[in-house]
């Protein structure tokens with residue numbers, strides 16, 4: 504079993520990665536000296552596939568398990584869901600020594616972690632991520648939260664798990680669109696932190712998505728988790744360096760928000776956002792035209808859902824300025840200084856952002872016409 508440590512002093516924890524490791528969960532929870540009572544939170548897609556195996560392994564190791572199944576999808580990251588979960592935990596006599604295990608994608612990880620962070624002022628938390636996005640990004644680093652009707656992820660905390668258990672085999676049941684979308688975050692890690700990894704992904708994009716042996720999805724997950732651990736160790740609460748993990752998220756998040764978080768998968772929108780910021784990195788003379796072309800060729804391979812809605816660049820810019828990442832009316836964005844290295848550009852001129860959005864709109868029209 505591979506093991507990566509997220510080194511955060513008293514809040515340090517391991518990420519375990521191995522094909523088929525799901526049924527070792529009982530032994531691992533025991534080795535972390537967690538108490539007997541466990542709430543297993545999952546969703547209605549993942550539950551029927553994997554919760555019996557997890558529950559059985561935990562029970563075989565002497566744990567008492569209650570399973571809570573939420574509707575699948577973003578709507579479960581809500582105050583209403585949180586309220587229901589608090590009610591069940593209180594009704595079922597969970598206490599300060601109990602543990603919550605999230606078994607699912609980023610939605611279940613975020614909402615389960617939020618409940619763990621807040622119930623009885625914080626109880627133990629374990630992540631078992633089951634999407635490519637969650638295994639390579641959202642389960643690591645301790646961002647947990649729910650949405651508010653005024654915006655996404657507006658309520659939350661930094662709350663690190665006791666450990667993360669990643670079984671790449673569960674990706675076999677993950678729909679192809681979800682795997683492709685998750686792959687955008689994977690490419691992000693190559694772009695911001697590791698050129699060799701980027702080269703590997705450029706040559707093996709489809710192999711990873713199809714879970715072919717040559718795609719080495721386990722190695723890919725390990726690389727992403729190692730990079731994320733390194734970044735989070737240096738800047739747990741996003742005071743500076745951690746912002747590089749938001750590469751492509753400025754425009755991406757605006758596109759998601761303009762479509763009520765229902766049209767794009769997160770990674771699809773991030774792929775568009777990364778194209779936009781790669782173009783701006785080239786226009787700002789941080790990267791060469793050759794590097795821009797290499798990166799853009801890879802990002803164009805991320806299919807977008809259709810028919811794609813059209814938003815004026817001004818409309819997207821306005822949405823960007825309403826995001827929680829804009830402080831004091833100042834827009835900080837992540838650009839590439841080369842393939843494998845990112846920088847935070849503070850107080851970007853809105854005109855530069857607008858030009859990048861205009862380019863993005865123009866160029867996605869061209870791509871559509873090319874494929875027509």
Ligand code: NAD
Pocket residue numbers: 546547548549552575576577580607608609610611613633634635636637640641642643644645646647656673674675676677678681769
């Ligand atoms: P998701 O949790 O909605 O999962 C996507 C779909 O796949 C769901 O329908 C789910 O039921 C299904 N699914 C999950 N695993 C499966 C499996 N193994 N087999 C079959 N079906 C499976 O979406 P996601 O893309 O994993 O996560 C998106 C969420 O993550 C967003 O809410 C986003 O805000 C959050 N996020 C959080 C962080 C963070 O650092 N905390 C980072 C990035 C994204």
Ligand code: GLY
Pocket residue numbers: 640641643644646745748749
């Ligand atoms: N996904 C961005 C972060 O964890 O900071």
